[in-house]
Amino acid sequence: MPILWLFLIVLAIAIAGYYLGKARVMRSADGDRRHMHSLPSYYGGNVAIKAAVPALIVMLIWLLAQPMIVSNAVSGMIPQAAIADNSSRGLVLSEVRRTADGLDMAVSAGTLDAAAASDPQADLDAVTEGLQQAGAIITSQITQPVLSAAQSYRALNARGTLIMSAVVIVLSVLGALWGLRDAQADYRARNVVETAVRWLLISAASIAILTTLGIVLSLVFNTVEFFRLYPASDFFFGTNWAPSFSGRGGSSxxxxxxxxxxxxxxxxxxxxxxxxxxxxxxxxxxxxxxxxxxxxxxxxxxxxxxxxxxxxxxxxxxxxxxxxxxxxxxxxxxxxxxxxxxxxxxxxxxxxxxxxxxxxxxxxxxxxxxxxxxxxxxxxxxxxxxxxxxxxxxxxxxxxxxxxxxxxxxxxxxxxxxxxxxxxxxxxxxxxxxxxxxxxxxxxxxxxxxxxxxxxxxxxxxxxxxxxxxxxxxxxxxxxxxxxxxxxxx
The missing domain is CATH 1.10.3720.10 (MetI-like)
Known part of the structure; x- marks a missing residue:
């Protein structure tokens, strides 16, 4: 299931929970707001928060953790012979991920059929041509180890996304039922909602720091890979810029x-x-x-x-x-x-x-x-x-x-x-x-x-x-x- 659809489903459950929570608390108070601890909107907000927040947090953590878990699983499938002398397992794994994304792009664009994208014995030249026509960023020729690892990467990702969708939807429904159970006149819904809003503001204030950290980390890992292949002294003190793409590790x-x-x-x-x-x-x-x-x-x-x-x-x-x-x-x-x-x-x-x-x-x-x-x-x-x-x-x-x-x-x-x-x-x-x-x-x-x-x-x-x-x-x-x-x- 696409992530956007999963998000919209959780949002729909939260919105439905909001109105159901308001209606339930009004029935519990016999329609008299004076008998309620909080306004009806707080009770509806409590249901919506419990339906959406835990499910979205699990979805976010899953989306962050799944690529690392799948990458570790696929990394063991890459034989040492497929790693060039002037390359590394991390660079080959990056190529595998780009190939897996390219297979999805090629299937969506129609340049490669779904059966060929999943076939371990598919013709490498045809797969490479289909990926290039779809605009995928790949090397000039796909190798068999990279293609096999990319197909496994796609399969594991699809399975993980399916399990995540089921877990998130179930968690959202359970959260909505939890909130509806608390939609009683004497429940302190206002305190729960205001605490959630405070944490939302804290999270928003943390985005700048986390974004900076993400930018730095995304640059650092590839920079370290570069300095493993090219001397840092030549990079920082060299007075000539003449890159050559004639071959890996050429005389650039x-x-x-x-x-x-x-x-x-x-x-x-x-x-x-x-x-x-x-x-x-x-x-x-x-x-x-x-x-x-x-x-x-x-x-x-x-x-x-x-x-x-x-x-x-x-x-x-x-x-x-x-x-x-x-x-x-x-x-x-x-x-x-x-x-x-x-x-x-x-x-x-x-x-x-x-x-x-x-x-x-x-x-x-x-x-x-x-x-x-x-x-x-x-x-x-x-x-x-x-x-x-x-x-x-x-x-x-x-x-x-x-x-x-x-x-x-x-x-x-x-x-x-x-x-x-x-x-x-x-x-x-x-x-x-x-x-x-x-x-x-x-x-x-x-x-x-x-x-x-x-x-x-x-x-x-x-x-x-x-x-x-x-x-x-x-x-x-x-x-x-x-x-x-x-x-x-x-």
Whole structure:
């Protein structure tokens, strides 16, 4: 049974329990609410909670545990001879899972019939072709051990899902009956419901932490696999980026320094555009603009933050790049041979970052008390002197934090770089050269016929982990600056 249908069944049982619980408690109180400890809605909510929450918790735990249990069972089916010298059992198991998912996709798409997908003696070439036509991410050729393990993986998953569906539905019905039994006038239903709501809020507050933990773990495991196949010293200190997909463990150079340099260089150009424009716009809107102008200009400026980054990338490719070539290219100064360059991506990314800097800075400047302005004016200072010597120093910690948050946004940008900066990984100081960034190479390494048993594909996870650590450090530093130097006003 699909997970969505199972969820809808549990939800229907909970909704039915809600109305049955209200009706039952009204009968137990002879229709007089004054005889009830709680409102009828609390009794209905008690039934709905007991019908839905235990069942959904079991379903969630089952969905998390089943892949690990099935993977452990299938892992023992993979013979050692099927694991290449430069691979590992974990990488082969990842290939098995992708093949199992691909078999489901191929059966749904009609590129492979259900009998062939379950047949251990199926033709490997036909299975491989069916998976590729369905868009499954697999290696160039499926091997017999991988296919057999994938078929066992599918069968165990299907059996586990069927058992889970039966357990969850039975548990939901039993929970509803439990809640209906408690739907009596003297039952403290309000306390139960409010306790459940409190735990719901605690769970919601924990999602951010659990999400961060999940992101880190998903990157760490594949990063460790990469460093088992490729030396960490060559990755972090290498100055050449030249991946080769000619074979597993080929003569690829996977040095990250050119990518990091391109990332920081383009981000620096973007910040050089966004910081002065965004900060001056914030000063004007908060100190000089009238209420009418501010109410019109501020939302208009923030529209820039809602434009998709792919649109900025097209703007860089079709407008800014050719414009810069006409000024600095062969017909101009002759120093910019193509439209894709650091300066192209940096300028467009800087425009994208303007609302981040201006909106945050504007809010921070407006938080400075009016009494500080009045005191400065009372001592004879002009408006510009008040801004320079009173307002900006008071708002500086928050402005620095806004700039650092904009920097982390620039470092993580992808589409503008792909379309505006080119794809060359090089160490150069020339802003008119084409360069690339970490995020762009993550996309290119995982696009196409990626063999996840090779360092050329696994390097994307190492790049992602590196980028995650850098942006996390910037965000933590920004929060530290804001909290340490933030002014507290009464």
């Amino acid at each position: 150079d996977l040095g990250v320094l050119p990518l990091l340099w391109g990332t920081f260089y383009i981000s620096l150009v973007a910040l050089a555009v966004a910081i002065p424009i965004g900060l001056f716009a914030a000063i004007y809107l908060s100190e000089y603009a009238s209420n009418g102008v501010r109410s019109f200009a501020k939302p208009l400026l923030e529209v820039l933050a809602g434009i998709p980054t792919i649109v900025y990338g097209l703007f860089a490719l079709l407008t800014v790049g050719p414009l810069l070539v006409s000024v600095f290219g062969r017909d101009g100064l002759g120093i910019m041979p193509a439209g894709t360059a650091v300066i192209t991506a940096g300028l467009v990314m800087g425009v994208m970052l303007i609302p981040f800097v201006s909106s945050l800075s504007d809010d921070i400047i407006n938080a400075v008390p009016q009494a500080m302005r009045d005191g400065s004016y009372g001592l004879g200072a002009t408006k510009s002197e008040t801004i320079r010597q009173v307002i900006l120093p008071a708002a500086l910690p928050g402005i620095v934090g806004a700039i650092l948050l904009a920097a982390s946004r620039a470092i993580g940008e992808t589409m503008i770089v792909v379309l505006g900066a080119g794809a060359a990984a090089r160490l150069s100081l020339n802003p008119f050269d084409a360069m690339t960034t970490v995020t762009a190479k993550i996309v290119s390494q995982l696009t196409g016929d990626a063999d996840f048993a090779s360092p050329e594909a696994l390097v994307a996870f190492a790049l992602g982990m590196t980028l995650f650590v850098i942006t996390l450090a910037l965000n933590v530093f920004a929060l530290y600056i804001v909290r340490k130097y933030r002014e507290q006003y009464d």
